[in-house]
Structures are given as structure tokens and as C-alpha cells.
Amino acid sequence: MLFDKVKAFSVQLDGASPGAEPVFRGGQAVAGRVLLELTSPVRLGALSLRARGRVHVHWTESRSSGSSTAYTQSYSERVDVVSHRATLLAPGSGEVIKLPAGRHQFPFSFQLPPILVTSFEGKHGSVRYTIKAVLHRPWVPARRAQKVFTVIEPLNINTPALLAPQAGAQEKEARSWCSGRGVVSLSAKIDRKGYAPGEAILVFAEINNSSSRPVRPRVAVVQTQTFTARGARKQKRLVVASLAGEPVGPGRRALWHGRALRVPPVGPSILGCRVLHVDYTLKVCVDIPGTSKLLLELPLVIGTVPLHPFGSGSAGLDSHTSLLLDWALGGPLQQLEAPPDYWDVIAEGEAEAARGRLTLGAWEPPFLACVPEFRYCPPPLYSEVSCFQVLEDEEDRARTG
CATH class of the missing domain: 2.60.40.640 (Immunoglobulin-like)
Structure with a gap:
């Protein structure tokens, strides 16, 4: 039969790997190819492609009026967020294309709208994105292949409104x-x-x-x-x-x-x-x-x-x-003790030698002290004001020393 000459017909996305499909966001380009494998030469009418993103909501409610009367009310709504059509293979008017046996690839690419809705599957509705390829042949029912792809719209929580307690x-x-x-x-x-x-x-x-x-x-x-x-x-x-x-x-x-x-x-x-x-x-x-x-x-x-x-x-x-x-434990936190001065945690001889090496605008090592046991409370939270104040104090000591 002519129908059996089509061994494989599928849609593949660029960047896909076994067990891992690409994920898209609004504004990106979706690219891939339609794969067609034939066991013998086949006459084709056309090969078309359609990409669709749809939000579909549907549920039913049963209502009763009196003791014996009941009716069912259906609620349904559809919103298309992506709609793209393309023709990958089309003969001239009144013509038919004949493809030889073997594997054939038909690339495609289209741009997603800048803002989309994240893919979702819920109890009474869904957000689905699909790519459907349709193979038309004379005197034979159309052959269809479909690919579902995922869209996740970025939602950044690093904004003042979402960081508020x-x-x-x-x-x-x-x-x-x-x-x-x-x-x-x-x-x-x-x-x-x-x-x-x-x-x-x-x-x-x-x-x-x-x-x-x-x-x-x-x-x-x-x-x-x-x-x-x-x-x-x-x-x-x-x-x-x-x-x-x-x-x-x-x-x-x-x-x-x-x-x-x-x-x-x-x-x-x-x-x-x-x-x-x-x-x-x-x-x-x-x-x-x-x-x-x-x-x-x-x-x-x-x-x-x-x-x-x-x-x-x-x-x-x-x-x-x-x-x-x-x-915190039913009361305010304990007041943190400020760290000691640098000159207080090194030996007196090293302090004098270090002061001698300090020159205006240039501090030569060693500047940081290594204290084996430091039993003070942790320093207070960092702030740019306190940091610059420490640097200014050290410069003052260098000038006067």
C-alpha cells in the first residue's frame, strides 16, 4: 500500500537530547526540522507546519431545580497566544512532487511573541504549546506529526515588591x-x-x-x-x-x-x-x-x-x-561587640616596626595580623560607611605616626 511507504514522520527541535527537551521563553526563536523517511518513492501534495500556543479552560457544573429536574452547564474559554503557519514543501499549481526513497529533512524556524504564559496542566484548564506537521498526498489521508514544547516565562523575585516582609x-x-x-x-x-x-x-x-x-x-x-x-x-x-x-x-x-x-x-x-x-x-x-x-x-x-x-x-x-x-527568643538580640583595633592585637615590637614601614599613600606588608585565638564576638553587619571610616582612621594614624 502507498500508505506504508512512509516509514517515519516526526518533528524534532534543535537542541533536544534523549530525555531532555529545550525550554523556551517569550521572544526566543524556535527552530527544528520535520523528518520524513520513505521506503520507496512517494508522490506528495504538500507539507505544512503550524505552531500554536493555547490557554484552554473547561469545566461543567450540574444544577438541580426541584426534586426531579437537573441540567448540566458547561463553561469553556480559549485564548490563543501563539499562532504560526508555514509551508515547508509545496508544488506548483496542479503539480505533484515525487520524493525518492530515504530520509528527508525540512528545517523550520519561527519567532515567539515577546510575552507568553508559562506552560501549565491543571484540573480545569491548561496552557499548551504544540508544533504540528501535516503531510498531504493524493488519494491518501493526510499524515500528521505533533511535538509539544515547553515555555517558562521568567519571574524574578529580586524586586522590592517581592522582597518586602x-x-x-x-x-x-x-x-x-x-x-x-x-x-x-x-x-x-x-x-x-x-x-x-x-x-x-x-x-x-x-x-x-x-x-x-x-x-x-x-x-x-x-x-x-x-x-x-x-x-x-x-x-x-x-x-x-x-x-x-x-x-x-x-x-x-x-x-x-x-x-x-x-x-x-x-x-x-x-x-x-x-x-x-x-x-x-x-x-x-x-x-x-x-x-x-x-x-x-x-x-x-x-x-x-x-x-x-x-x-x-x-x-x-x-x-x-x-x-x-x-x-529572637522573646527579646532583642545581644549587642555585638566591635572588633579590636589592629594595633591592639599584635605585639608591641611588631606594632612599632609596622608603623615605621607605613608611608602616606602606600601600606607595605605585613598589614593583616594572624591571631590564633580570637575570642571576641563577631563584628557588626558590614556597611559601606563603617568600612570607609576604618580606612580613614588608619590613614590618620599613618600620617601622625
Whole structure:
């Protein structure tokens, strides 16, 4: 049969390797080739290519009216974010191309729009990017080959809005028929809003239990998928990471000094699509027996670019220091002792010899001292002002010495 003459028909992307496909972002070029292997000469009509990126949302809801009447309502919405068509092989008007047996390659390339939506597979919707090749032949059904590719839009958490600390407080009155009343209060704080997969969220919390029964605190990262179609909304919530704390007894108080909850390998937040949103929340709750749980929610943004320890400026350092000052062991941190002067930690003879070698504008070695046992507290946090002040003091000593 003529249909069996096509041994293989597939789409391959440049840069792909076994078990590792390339990942794209908005504005990049997607290049590859259509592979066609024939066992004998074949007459072809045309070879076309189509690339599509589509956000598709769909769900159904069953409603009842009275005791015996029921109907199902469907909600569906489609948004195309990529649409590219190309003809890789086309004969003239009324002609047919005859390809010999063997392997044939047809390269292709196209540019992605500058801003896209990250690939996603959810409960009631998806974001998919595909490349489809169609082989047309006379008197034979068309042969199709499809390739799915992944798009991940970069989301940098090193911005002032995502580096700002998040905090909140809640309280609830515990009531039970077998015990008296009491108030359970919860306050929690995290050092920033944006995180990347693999990073640890340090949770600082205080739980006060004034009730007569023990309560149990918990913390979890919750993913919320929001789908919108025809003016209706549908949500799906998933717990992607969780951590349980020790019970807090009646009349007791518990402090969390930076409990670490690691962000698992989840997809980034999707914030710019009108029909599909993916949001994350840090939920800190306290389970109270006989009463609904006490819940505190702090917003999160999961990005693709992790925290840069130096490129983000001092915002991350300042916020972390503030958290430590507010939550460290129920009180302020111990005042750090300043480091000693250089001339105080070397021998007197070496100090005089070193002063003799110092000249204005040039310091010859040895300048740094090697102290085997240094029992002072760690120096205070680095600041450019204090650093330059130390250099100016040393220059003054060199001039006067």
C-alpha cells in the first residue's frame, strides 16, 4: 500500500537530547526540522507546519431545580497566544512532487511573541504549546506529526515588591461544651513574599493558648488554580508543602524562631492571564479542639529566578535582620561587640616596626595580623560607611605616626 511507504514522520527541535527537551521563553526563536523517511518513492501534495500556543479552560457544573429536574452547564474559554503557519514543501499549481526513497529533512524556524504564559496542566484548564506537521498526498489521508514544547516565562523575585516582609495576626475564642472559654491568638511573619523552588521559607510565629485544651499549629504552602470562563469562576486548591508543629498546652506560649519550610519543585505563579491564574499562599493555622481552626494567610509568589545574595541590594538583609530583632527568643538580640583595633592585637615590637614601614599613600606588608585565638564576638553587619571610616582612621594614624 502507498500508505506504508512512509516509514517515519516526526518533528524534532534543535537542541533536544534523549530525555531532555529545550525550554523556551517569550521572544526566543524556535527552530527544528520535520523528518520524513520513505521506503520507496512517494508522490506528495504538500507539507505544512503550524505552531500554536493555547490557554484552554473547561469545566461543567450540574444544577438541580426541584426534586426531579437537573441540567448540566458547561463553561469553556480559549485564548490563543501563539499562532504560526508555514509551508515547508509545496508544488506548483496542479503539480505533484515525487520524493525518492530515504530520509528527508525540512528545517523550520519561527519567532515567539515577546510575552507568553508559562506552560501549565491543571484540573480545569491548561496552557499548551504544540508544533504540528501535516503531510498531504493524493488519494491518501493526510499524515500528521505533533511535538509539544515547553515555555517558562521568567519571574524574578529580586524586586522590592517581592522582597518586602509579610506579616499578620489573628485570634479566635475557643468554645466547647465540655470546657470553658479561652482565646487563642496567632501572629506570624516571613522575611519576603517571593521565593523560588528549592528555597526555604523561614516562618517566625507566636502562638498564645489561653484556652483549657492543647492546640496544634501547622503551616502549609497552598497552590490555588483559578479558571475563568463566560463570567464564571472555578477554583482548585492543592497543598504542595506542609509542616506540623508541636502541641501548645493550655495557658502556654510557643515561639517559632524561623521554622524552615522548603518550596518543592512546582510551577511558577501565573499572574498575567485573564482566564487562568496560579497563585500561592502560605497558610499558618492552629487546630483548636471543638472549634474551627484559627487561620492566617500570607501571600506568596513563586518565581523562576532565585534570590540573589548580592544583586538584590540590602533589602533582603535588612528584612531578615528585622525579623531576628522582632522574634529572637522573646527579646532583642545581644549587642555585638566591635572588633579590636589592629594595633591592639599584635605585639608591641611588631606594632612599632609596622608603623615605621607605613608611608602616606602606600601600606607595605605585613598589614593583616594572624591571631590564633580570637575570642571576641563577631563584628557588626558590614556597611559601606563603617568600612570607609576604618580606612580613614588608619590613614590618620599613618600620617601622625
